[in-house]
Amino acid sequence: MISYIVLEAPGGPDRDHRSTRLIADRFSWLAFLFPWxxxxxxxxxxxxIGLVILQVAAGQVSALNGLAATGLVFALAAASIAGFEGRNLVVRDLLSRGWTFKTVVAAPDLATAEDMYFASLPLSETGVSNTVPHTDWKRDTKSGSYKTNDPAGSFQFDLNGRR
Structure with missing residues (x-):
């Protein structure tokens, strides 16, 4: 199971929660292989910028006589820290910019984590209404026929079968 940290944007969530971010709390291979x-x-x-300086310094140390292994270990240590703590730094940066921490969701993948989080929200936050739209029939005084206000589009024909 992977823990997903749920963050909402500074102005609050959008109507359909497109700005809500779920960030996996796990090792990042891309941050390990290409840290900066x-x-x-x-x-x-x-x-x-700090990682560029560290990688250049590791390259310079490994170029010195007898210190090739030290430079390699130095570069691998910087890459490992980036891989393990990269996503944590992203979360901390977003929190410092005003994002709101909501919860942590444990799930096997991102799609399941999203389903679990959004299913736990009240309907007023998700913008989805659980009421079924009903047809409002009104009698037209001029023609005597019935007119409808059909928000769902379920009645595409009038009572006589005409469009």
Whole structure:
């Protein structure tokens, strides 16, 4: 099971919750393999710049005589920290920007986590109404026939079968 951290945008959720983010709390292979690029894509600029400096420093250390293994370990340590803590840094950055922590959902995949979270919301928050629209029949005073206000579009024909 993977834990998904649920965050809502600073202005509150949209009507259909498109701004709500579920972030997996797990190892990120892309952050491990391409740390500074991954952080730049996540818009964590200072972390990306710091990782560029660390990788350049690791390359310089590995170029020194007899310190090749040390530079490699240094670069792998920086990449491992990025892989394990990258998503945590993204969550912390969003929280510092005003996003609201809602809950943690444990699920096997993202689709199941979304289903579990949105199913637990009250209907007023999801924007979905559980009332069935009903047809409002009104008698037209001029022609004597019935007119309808049909919000669901279920009655496409009038009582005589005409469109």
């Amino acid at each position: 690029i991954w952080f730049a894509v996540q818009r964590l600029w200072w972390v990306a």
